[in-house]
Amino acid sequence: MRVENGCFCPECGNPVDRKGFCEKHPDAVYPFFVPAFGFNDERQCTRNLIHLLKYSKRRDIGEFFGEVIIERLAAEEFIAQADGFVPVPLYKTKERDRGYNQSEVVAGPICKKTGLPMLSKAVKRIKCTDSQTKQENAKKRQENVAGAFQASDELSGKKVIIIDDVITTGATTRELAIAIKDVGGSVLCALCIARPGIDESKESEI
Numbered sequence: 001m002r003v004e005n006g007c008f009c010p011e012c013g014n015p016v017d018r019k020g021f022c023e024k025h026p027d028a029v030y031p032f033f034v035p036a037f038g039f040n041d042e043r044q045c046t047r048n049l050i051h052l053l054k055y056s057k058r059r060d061i062g063e064f065f066g067e068v069i070i071e072r073l074a075a076e077e078f079i080a081q082a083d084g085f086v087p088v089p090l091y092k093t094k095e096r097d098r099g100y101n102q103s104e105v106v107a108g109p110i111c112k113k114t115g116l117p118m119l120s121k122a123v124k125r126i127k128c129t130d131s132q133t134k135q136e137n138a139k140k141r142q143e144n145v146a147g148a149f150q151a152s153d154e155l156s157g158k159k160v161i162i163i164d165d166v167i168t169t170g171a172t173t174r175e176l177a178i179a180i181k182d183v184g185g186s187v188l189c190a191l192c193i194a195r196p197g198i199d200e201s202k203e204s205e206i
């Protein structure tokens with residue numbers, strides 16, 4: 001893999017090897033996630049932009065991130081293997097309040113460029129979870145999202161890539177991957193805009 005900012009294990013957060021597997025977690029529910037940007041640029045641009053995307057109705061920023069992500073990753077093998085993209089769903093009332101699902105906005109240009117379908121109707125968030133940024137640690141994050149998602153048979157036999165805005169510990173995407181596996185689908189990897197540390201994400205409510 002040639003991914004610039006690295007690929008990380010969704011179970012422990014450590015970088016994966018060149019083949020895309022974590023030594024400690026070869027049986028992870030999905031093998032790795034890929035953040036397109038680093039989070040700690042001096043001016044905190046990435047953090048500020050994600051904040052605007054989520055809380056100030058700036059859809060355009062999500063579209064921009066989607067375009068950059070696919071431009072950077074278009075040649076990766078996992079893109080060629082995919083049958084479609086699954087944006088992490090929001091709970092329906094949350095999506096209504098926000099006006100859109102930011103992960104779906106990011107997925108838009110990725111689907112367009114690759115010609116692969118956006119499989120957003122194939123997954124549902126069935127539990128209204130508390131914000132992951134309020135959870136104290138990785139274990140709490142995992143408990144908070146347990147059983148939060150349901151996938152439909154449409155994903156049976158499909159190889160998909162999950163799209164999220166930020167991935168911190170990987171708990172949310174891991175839970176979604178479990179739901180996809182439950183209906184006979186598989187997750188090649190997850191793509192996100194950036195990856196904050198747990199403390200950073202609490203600090204800025206991202």
Ligand SMILES: [Zn+2]
Pocket residue numbers: 009010011012013014022023024025
């Ligand atoms: Zn690991």
